[in-house]
Amino acid sequence: MQDILLVGGGLGGLATALALGQAGVATQLFEQSPAFTEVGAGIGLGPNALRRLQGWGVGAALQAKGFVPSQLEVMDAKSGQQLGCLPMAKAFEQRYGAPYLTIHRADLHQVLLKAVQTEEKTQLHLGHRLQQLQSKTSCVNSQWQDPQGQVVEHASQALIGADGINSKLRELAWSSSKLQASGHWAYRTLLPRHTLPAAWRGDAMGLWLGPRLHVVHYPVRGGEWLNVVVLVETDDAAQTPGWDSQRSAAQTAHDLQTALRGSCSSLQDLVRMSESWRAWALFDRHPLQSADDMAQGRLALLGDAAHPMLPYLAQGAGMAIEDADTLAQCWMQAGLSVEQRLHAYAQARWQRVAKVQARARRNARLFHANGALAWGRDLAMRWGGATVMDMPWLYGR
Ligand SMILES: Cc1cc2nc3c(=O)[nH]c(=O)nc-3n(C[C@H](O)[C@H](O)[C@H](O)COP(=O)(O)OP(=O)(O)OC[C@H]3O[C@@H](n4cnc5c(N)ncnc54)[C@H](O)[C@@H]3O)c2cc1C
Numbered sequence: 001m002q003d004i005l006l007v008g009g010g011l012g013g014l015a016t017a018l019a020l021g022q023a024g025v026a027t028q029l030f031e032q033s034p035a036f037t038e039v040g041a042g043i044g045l046g047p048n049a050l051r052r053l054q055g056w057g058v059g060a061a062l063q064a065k066g067f068v069p070s071q072l073e074v075m076d077a078k079s080g081q082q083l084g085c086l087p088m089a090k091a092f093e094q095r096y097g098a099p100y101l102t103i104h105r106a107d108l109h110q111v112l113l114k115a116v117q118t119e120e121k122t123q124l125h126l127g128h129r130l131q132q133l134q135s136k137t138s139c140v141n142s143q144w145q146d147p148q149g150q151v152v153e154h155a156s157q158a159l160i161g162a163d164g165i166n167s168k169l170r171e172l173a174w175s176s177s178k179l180q181a182s183g184h185w186a187y188r189t190l191l192p193r194h195t196l197p198a199a200w201r202g203d204a205m206g207l208w209l210g211p212r213l214h215v216v217h218y219p220v221r222g223g224e225w226l227n228v229v230v231l232v233e234t235d236d237a238a239q240t241p242g243w244d245s246q247r248s249a250a251q252t253a254h255d256l257q258t259a260l261r262g263s264c265s266s267l268q269d270l271v272r273m274s275e276s277w278r279a280w281a282l283f284d285r286h287p288l289q290s291a292d293d294m295a296q297g298r299l300a301l302l303g304d305a306a307h308p309m310l311p312y313l314a315q316g317a318g319m320a321i322e323d324a325d326t327l328a329q330c331w332m333q334a335g336l337s338v339e340q341r342l343h344a345y346a347q348a349r350w351q352r353v354a355k356v357q358a359r360a361r362r363n364a365r366l367f368h369a370n371g372a373l374a375w376g377r378d379l380a381m382r383w384g385g386a387t388v389m390d391m392p393w394l395y396g397r
Helices: 011-022 047-055 059-065 089-096 107-118 169-174 249-259 265-272 316-331 338-367 371-384
Strands: 003-005 027-029 042-045 069-075 082-087 101-104 121-123 129-136 139-147 151-156 157-160 180-192 205-210 211-218 225-233 278-284 299-301
Touching: 003 011, 003 151, 011 027, 011 107, 011 121, 011 316, 042 047, 042 211, 042 316, 047 059, 047 101, 047 316, 059 107, 069 169, 069 371, 082 371, 089 139, 101 107, 101 211, 107 121, 107 129, 107 157, 129 316, 139 157, 157 169, 169 299, 169 316, 211 265, 211 371, 225 249, 225 265, 249 265, 278 338, 299 338
Parallel strands: 003 027, 003 157, 027 121, 069 205, 157 299
Antiparallel strands: 042 101, 069 082, 129 139, 139 151, 180 225, 180 278, 205 211, 211 225
16 A cells, blocks of 8 residues: 556656666656667657766667757758758767767667566556546555456556556546647658668768658667657647558558658758658647646646647656656655655746647747748848757756
8 A cells, every 4th residue: 555556668668767766766667668768769868868868877778779969950941951950969968968869769769678577666566557536635446457367456556647649647637738730740660771872871860851741860879870850740630649541651651652642852862761650649738837837736647648749849758758767756754754755846847847738839830830930040040040040048947
């Protein structure tokens, strides 16, 4: 009964299990899938996230599997001309105490899982799906479907939902704000870097901005692969977040080439280099309004369960990692009840996360702008350079 129960073993759930485990807190994590897996492609970790991961002792393992881009180069998708450049590797380390790291999601997940498995007070349960709960003044009773299809019950002092964008805990305990379909799609692929022309084998991270689309690419897996993501704004809003399983890879590649028609030839060439694209429908929620959106009584939410966002600031996992760190710190505060600790966590987090959610939406408008807004954006980047591209408010905290 003394344990904290965690729902979900994605990046946020594992980060929380690790932070709590290292603080000596007995935790049980329940993941609905029969195995720990992380699909998808690359992920960017800002110094704000990496500093916390380093603090948990996994920095070296991550750096061995990831890649530290030398700089961020922002390009005009139509003309192919450079708009601005932000030095990142050493400059970030000096300014923020950690570099910007790009890594395959599966590698990040694996490093976290391995670290969690060494924590004595942490138990992991696969194949357990949260179904119901009753939150009482003295404890939380939760019911789970186990791998045999039986319902098992657990009592805990707190229940933390790290169960992603379709969070069951949120559905059961919060009068939920609606998920918002953005009409934006992320097309993702990985290319073996040694097969690419020299122009695509550099050490920089690339960001190409065009009307109603942008493209991001960076190396992962120690530099062996180039992760490419094309984000396209459409009038075709998906019904549910996640992979588009309806379209074949060839059809997806064709749709993508159509979306990139007005772009420069080098960007079109890059996209033609892969036929195995997968499309991911993007959803978010309105930015958080108060601490109550993250914690109520003995229940709390974190990561995408609490604050799903568009990936236009590359901070969804970063915010989940920050949540995990703050939750563990608040849990260790002496003289507070369970409810007060969770409230302290939500109070410490909600405004920062709301700002990141709002900025991600703003970036959607800026990145995909046309006309006067695009002209102003490009001018600011050309004249302001690194000063307008850096984000000390985000990376420095
Ligand atoms: C295209 C794209 C690019 C992105 N790029 C970046 C980036 O560069 N940097 C960055 O920081 N973020 C990025 N993100 C965001 C990031 O991927 C997410 O914010 C992050 O993975 C959320 O982690 P999570 O643990 O909160 O949720 P999830 O990863 O969704 O994990 C939730 C887990 O809970 C489990 N679960 C669900 N329901 C139940 C239940 N009832 N019972 C038990 N278990 C359950 C699921 O099986 C899953 O394992 C990107 C997102 C997208 C779509």
